[in-house]
Amino acid sequence: MSRSTDNSTSSAGPTTTVFKNDLALLGSAPARISLLLVIALTACLPLSNSSYILDVANRCGIAIVAAIGLNILTGYTGLISLGNAAFMAIGAFAAGFLATKGGLNTLYCIPLAGLITALLGMVIGIPSLRLKGLYLAMATLAAHFIVEFLVVKWESVTGGVAGLSIPAPVLAGLQLDSDRSLFYLIYGVVLLATIFAANLFRTRTGRAFIAIRDHETAAGVMGINVFQYKLAAFGLSSFYVGVAGALTACQAKIISPETFPFSLAIDSLAMIIIGGLGSVTGSILGALFLTLLPEALRLATTALSGSYPALVGNIAPLKEMIFSILIIVFLVYSPHGIVSWWRSLTARFRRDSAVQKPKRR
Amino acid sequence: MDLTFLLQLLINGLVVGSIYALVATGFVIIYKSTSALNLAQGEFLMVGAYVCMQAMVGFKLPFLAAFCVTLLFTGLLGILIERVILRPLLGSPVISVIMVTLGLSGLLRSSLQLCFGTDTKPFPEILPSAPVHLGPVPITQGYLYAVAGAALLLVLLTLFFHYSRAGLALRATASNQQTALSMGISVKQMFAISWGIAAVVSAIGGILLAAIRGGVDMSLAYMGLKVLPVVILGGLDSIVGAIVGGLVIGILENISGGYLDPLVGGGIKEVVPYIVLVLILMIRPSGLFGKKRIDRV
Numbered sequence: 001m002s003r004s005t006d007n008s009t010s011s012a013g014p015t016t017t018v019f020k021n022d023l024a025l026l027g028s029a030p031a032r033i034s035l036l037l038v039i040a041l042t043a044c045l046p047l048s049n050s051s052y053i054l055d056v057a058n059r060c061g062i063a064i065v066a067a068i069g070l071n072i073l074t075g076y077t078g079l080i081s082l083g084n085a086a087f088m089a090i091g092a093f094a095a096g097f098l099a100t101k102g103g104l105n106t107l108y109c110i111p112l113a114g115l116i117t118a119l120l121g122m123v124i125g126i127p128s129l130r131l132k133g134l135y136l137a138m139a140t141l142a143a144h145f146i147v148e149f150l151v152v153k154w155e156s157v158t159g160g161v162a163g164l165s166i167p168a169p170v171l172a173g174l175q176l177d178s179d180r181s182l183f184y185l186i187y188g189v190v191l192l193a194t195i196f197a198a199n200l201f202r203t204r205t206g207r208a209f210i211a212i213r214d215h216e217t218a219a220g221v222m223g224i225n226v227f228q229y230k231l232a233a234f235g236l237s238s239f240y241v242g243v244a245g246a247l248t249a250c251q252a253k254i255i256s257p258e259t260f261p262f263s264l265a266i267d268s269l270a271m272i273i274i275g276g277l278g279s280v281t282g283s284i285l286g287a288l289f290l291t292l293l294p295e296a297l298r299l300a301t302t303a304l305s306g307s308y309p310a311l312v313g314n315i316a317p318l319k320e321m322i323f324s325i326l327i328i329v330f331l332v333y334s335p336h337g338i339v340s341w342w343r344s345l346t347a348r349f350r351r352d353s354a355v356q357k358p359k360r361r
Numbered sequence: 362m363d364l365t366f367l368l369q370l371l372i373n374g375l376v377v378g379s380i381y382a383l384v385a386t387g388f389v390i391i392y393k394s395t396s397a398l399n400l401a402q403g404e405f406l407m408v409g410a411y412v413c414m415q416a417m418v419g420f421k422l423p424f425l426a427a428f429c430v431t432l433l434f435t436g437l438l439g440i441l442i443e444r445v446i447l448r449p450l451l452g453s454p455v456i457s458v459i460m461v462t463l464g465l466s467g468l469l470r471s472s473l474q475l476c477f478g479t480d481t482k483p484f485p486e487i488l489p490s491a492p493v494h495l496g497p498v499p500i501t502q503g504y505l506y507a508v509a510g511a512a513l514l515l516v517l518l519t520l521f522f523h524y525s526r527a528g529l530a531l532r533a534t535a536s537n538q539q540t541a542l543s544m545g546i547s548v549k550q551m552f553a554i555s556w557g558i559a560a561v562v563s564a565i566g567g568i569l570l571a572a573i574r575g576g577v578d579m580s581l582a583y584m585g586l587k588v589l590p591v592v593i594l595g596g597l598d599s600i601v602g603a604i605v606g607g608l609v610i611g612i613l614e615n616i617s618g619g620y621l622d623p624l625v626g627g628g629i630k631e632v633v634p635y636i637v638l639v640l641i642l643m644i645r646p647s648g649l650f651g652k653k654r655i656d657r658v
Contacts (some may be wrong), residue, residue, distance in 0.1 A: 080456050127643055133455040134398045138589050139642050142635035145586075149632040153625060266463050273460050317474035324467030331461045332449045 030346075042187060046180050054179035055251075056295055061186035062247045063287035067271040068197050068280060069240025074269070075277035076201065077233040078213030079128055083140035085264035086147035087238050091117040091245025092255050096164035097157050107169035107176070110189075110246040117242025118235040125234030129227045132216075144262055151257045163256030166249045176250070186247055193240060197280045200236075209233050213278070270323075274330045276339030285338045293326070294319055368498045370619040371612060376504045376573065378611020379511035383566035384584055385591040385603035386518065387559035393535040393598045394555040397447060397458045401466035402563055403585015404473075409435050409564025410484070410571035410581055411473055417485045424487045431568065432561050439560025443553045470582055481578040484571040507569045514565055515604055518558075522600075531555060535598075590634035593641050596651020605649060610634050 045057050066088060073079050095113035099106040124143050128136055151158045158164065168177035169185065176185055200206040208229045211219035220226045249255050267290060275286020301315045334340065384402055391399045412434050416427035446465060450457055488503030522528040533541040534551040542548055570584070571577045591610045595602025618630035647653045 074456065080459065082459075127639075131642055131646060134459065135593075135642060135646055137398070137455075137459055138593060139639060141586070141589065142638040142642075145632055145635040146639070149628060152628065266467075269456075269460055269463070273457070277456070314475055317471040320467050321471035321475065324464045324471060327464035328446055328461055328468065331453075331457050331464070332446065335450075335453060335457060 046183050051179050054183055056291070058179060058182055058186050058251050060288055060291045061183075061190045062244050062251065063268075063271065063291045064190050064284050065193050065247065066241050066244035066268055067275065067283040067287040068193055069237045069244060070268050071272045071275075071277065071280070071283040072197065072200070072209070072240065073233050073237035075272050075279065075282070076206070076213060077209040077230065077237075078216075079125075079230065079233060080133065080137040081140045081237075082137050082262075082265050082269065083124065083143045083147070084241055084268040085260045085262060086140075086144040087117055087121055087241040088245035088248060088264065089147060089151055089257070089260035090120055090238075091242030092249040092259065093151060093158045093164065093245075094242065095246035095249050096159075096166050096255055099167055100164055101157075105170050106167055106250060107171055107185075110169070110243055110250070113246035113249075114239040114243040117245065118239040121238025121242075122231050122235045125231050125238075128230050128234065144265060148257060148260075148262075159256075161256065163254055163259070164249075165254045166252075168253075169250055182251055185250070189243060189247065193243075194280060194284070197240075197283075201280075205229070205232060210278070270327050272337075274327065274337055276337030279337070279339045281342070282337050282339035285342075289338065290323075293323065297322055365497050366619065367616070368496075370615045372495075372498065372500055372504065374612030374615035375608060376507055376611070377615065378608035379508045380566045380570050380607075381584070381588060381591050381611050382604040382607025383511050383514060383569075384563045385588045385595065385607050386515065386600055387562040387566075388588050388592050389595075389598065389600050389603045390531075390555050390562070391559045392592070393600075394531055395443075395447070395552045398455070398462065399559065400459060400462040400585065401469060402559070402588055403582040404466045404469035405435065405439070405560045405563035406567035406570065406584055407473060407577070407579070407581040408438065408469060408560075409567035410577045411477055411482075412564070413568045414482060414484050414571065414577055415477075417487075418482075424485075428568065431564055435560040435564035436557040439557040440553045442560075443556035447556065448549065448552070466582070466585065470579065474579065479579055481576045483576050484574070486572075486575070488572050501573070503573050507573050510569055511566070514562065518562070518600070527554060587634055590638040590641075592648075593638050593646075594648055596648030598652055599648070599650035602648055602650035610637065613637065 046054065048054065066084065069087075070081065070084050073081050091113040094116040095106065095109040098104045098109040098112055102109075104112075124140065127139050131139055152161055154160075168175045170176065171185070174181065176182055201210065208219065208224045209232075211222065211224055212226055212229055212233075216226055245260070248259065252259060271286035271290045272283055273286070274289060275284070276282020297319045298315065301318060305315075330337070384406055387405065388399055388402045391397055409431055413427050413431040416422045416430045417424060420427075422430065442465065446461060447458075450461055488506045490501055490503055492499040492501050493505070494500075522532055530541070530546045531551050531554065533544065533546055534548050538548050541551070566584075567581060570581065587610070591606040592603055593606075594609060595604070595606030614630045614633050617633045621629045641648060
């Protein structure tokens with residue numbers, strides 16, 4: 001069961017003759033140009049005055065960070081987690097607690113919340129030494145409900161059912177409370193998160209994660225300390241997810257236990273599966289797709305409700321239905337995610353496309 | 362705390378536990394024969410309850426006819442789901458199967474919401490509600506019927522697995538697919554049948570649960586996730602384990618709810634099964650009756 005990793009965004013492959021090119025993140029000119037285009041387009045977004053567009057863009061950014069985090073754990077290290085919503089909640093409430101009760105600037109609370117989540121994530125990850133596959137999925141599912149219970153009950157820290165209201169982060173005397181200022185904050189984090197993750201899998205640690213995913217015993221035999229690296233994967237992934245939670249707190253301004261329902265964990269998992277497991281690009285594509293899809297559905301149903309008034313009361317279940325059908329269709333017909341379309345598309349334009357055909361598992 | 366209170370809790374736990382046992386049995390049947398983790402089990406239960414209600418209230422069928430219609434419908438639904446959704450995923454990694462059943466649960470839930478709305482619908486009274494006295498404890502008669510119904514069904518299932526041709530073929534498939542294939546058993550057919558049986562068993566659980574609750578709504582689906590602690594406690598691949606686990610979890614959550622809720626202000630019932638799940642996974646991942654898995658390289 002081997003999946004190719006993210007290196008195929010480069011021209012690395014049969015055309016490279018030097019090992020250095022093989023390690024390059026963006027080997028080909030088209031890859032570099034398209035990346036620059038994406039960054040330039042994203043940077044243009046704050047020019048828009050619509051707070052709706054900025055709000056959606058911010059939610060996309062947060063989803064990207066969370067999806068990359070989950071992909072480090074699930075896609076790259078092969079540890080299935082259904083506890084993503086719980087980790088986000090831990091991050092959000094840690095940031096909220098530090099900002100409200102601790103009186104810290106919310107900006108500093110974001111990395112601190114990531115660290116706290118990373119620590120707790122490693123604690124939750126301890127059973128992963130013994131548990132694999134669906135057992136780990138169940139353990140993390142249980143962790144979700146236990147965390148949810150604690151968040152509701154531990155009122156002195158989390159504010160209980162009423163929740164917490166988060167003061168705006170302050171950067172160099174500026175209150176980051178508008179959608180536009182949060183956009184810069186969130187996409188700054190997205191940029192850092194993406195660069196770090198893309199580089200991670202060119203290092204010893206990242207390669208160890210992949211080795212553990214592909215064959216745990218073999219990885220152990222080759223001298224990888226499986227337990228240590230699994231914990232590292234849990235810690236790193238939880239850091240990302242905790243930061244995403246803290247950013248959610250900044251964006252939502254008021255957080256309560258209901259901000260992080262179990263369905264959020266399902267959404268995150270759907271993002272990385274639909275985007276592409278074990279691929280940073282895939283996490284980004286999946287996060288964008290699954291954040292924009294409900295918006296598109298909502299716009300479509302609102303537009304259609306004029307001619308079909310029966311739709312109005314049924315928007316929520318209709319959305320869930322289409323969402324679920326898409327997940328199923330993707331898993332059945334395109335198990336390698338959106339990123340595999342991209343790969344086969346670019347392979348078609350390469351001279352040596354015969355060698356570059358994505359292999360089927 | 363007096364004894365009556367404890368007995369009351371025990372009996373409530375037994376009733377809920379027997380329904381857990383039913384749903385968990387469905388879950389284990391699927392896991393055993395197809396090694397798929399079905400997180401949509403709770404939605405099967407909900408489909409059963411809603412279809413039965415619709416047949417009785419909407420189409421004015423007598424209970425027995427409605428019951429048969431429900432079984433037929435859910436059985437076919439289970440087979441259809443296996444054929445259309447699960448079979449193409451044969452041999453895929455665990456995570457794909459988990460995710461597809463999560464998608465399936467969303468699909469079933471939203472379809473039911475579209476058909477019936479989100480309000481609680483009254484379920485016709487099919488079990489007599491007059492209480493009987495067992496010693497000092499008053500018990501709703503319906504509870505007794507529910508437990509008896511669940512027990513009867515479990516006995517029937519055991520007989521089916523031990524004496525019928527299809528049941529034997531199912532067990533053969535579960536124990537070794539290669540050998541089963543070489544004996545002329547259509548393993549694919551067995552997969553479909555096990556999904557059908559699991560759907561039917563859960564649907565019966567749903568009808569019983571709706572009958573003792575007196576209403577159906579979307580919260581029935583939570584039973585599906587509650588089944589996970591049950592099967593982990595009992596052992597993922599053991600039907601006996603599912604039954605014992607169901608009763609234990611049912612009783613445990615009621616007793617802890619009864620005694621601990623006043624201390625923490627409610628909600629403990631929802632979380633105790635998951636704490637048990639984590640503990641079992643730490644101590645004995647194969648559960649009470651499950652087969653120990655040995656990884657070979």
